[in-house]
Amino acid sequence: MLIRYKKNLEKIAMGLLSFMPEEKKEVKKLQQTIKEYESNPDWHLYLWKEDDVIGAIGVRIDNEINAVIQHVSVNPSHRNLGIGKKMINEVNKLYQDKYAVCAADDVQSFYNKYTEAEEQDEA
Numbered sequence: 001m002l003i004r005y006k007k008n009l010e011k012i013a014m015g016l017l018s019f020m021p022e023e024k025k026e027v028k029k030l031q032q033t034i035k036e037y038e039s040n041p042d043w044h045l046y047l048w049k050e051d052d053v054i055g056a057i058g059v060r061i062d063n064e065i066n067a068v069i070q071h072v073s074v075n076p077s078h079r080n081l082g083i084g085k086k087m088i089n090e091v092n093k094l095y096q097d098k099y100a101v102c103a104a105d106d107v108q109s110f111y112n113k114y115t116e117a118e119e120q121d122e123a
């Protein structure tokens, strides 16, 4: 299930975010990112918890109009089991009534794959 990030989950959240291509280059960038999620009311971080915390998904509210999914990451031992898709689905459900949900460049390819599959299912 999707849970809201809390400070006591900082280490695990940083570990998960470090799989994002833009975050793994520099520890400093990762520290800034987590700080932004902790302090900026427009940045919302969620974690996916089964027995353990195994995924992270981060959203930025842009101009009170868009909910931009800017981070999505799953622990490598739990990939290809549909967790990434479930997280996107849950975030869509949480935000779609109030915002236009979209993906930042870093998340675009996975997000598109998922939404295209959904559109085909609906067709």
Ligand SMILES: CC(C)(COP(=O)(O)OP(=O)(O)OC[C@H]1O[C@@H](n2cnc3c(N)ncnc32)[C@H](O)[C@@H]1OP(=O)(O)O)[C@@H](O)C(=O)NCCC(=O)NCCS
Binding pocket: 019, 020, 021, 072, 073, 074, 075, 078, 079, 080, 081, 082, 083, 084, 085, 086, 106, 107, 108, 109, 110, 111, 113
């Ligand atoms: C992307 C990521 C979150 C997917 O998580 P996951 O739980 O394995 O995803 P799902 O099981 O729901 O979906 C797996 C499918 O997504 C595909 N996929 C994985 N990474 C992808 C990417 N970067 N772009 C497009 N598709 C991708 C897989 O090939 C698989 O496809 P298939 O079902 O046709 O075999 C995970 O691979 C990850 O953490 N990657 C590192 C972080 C990252 O690069 N995030 C940004 C991705 S754009």
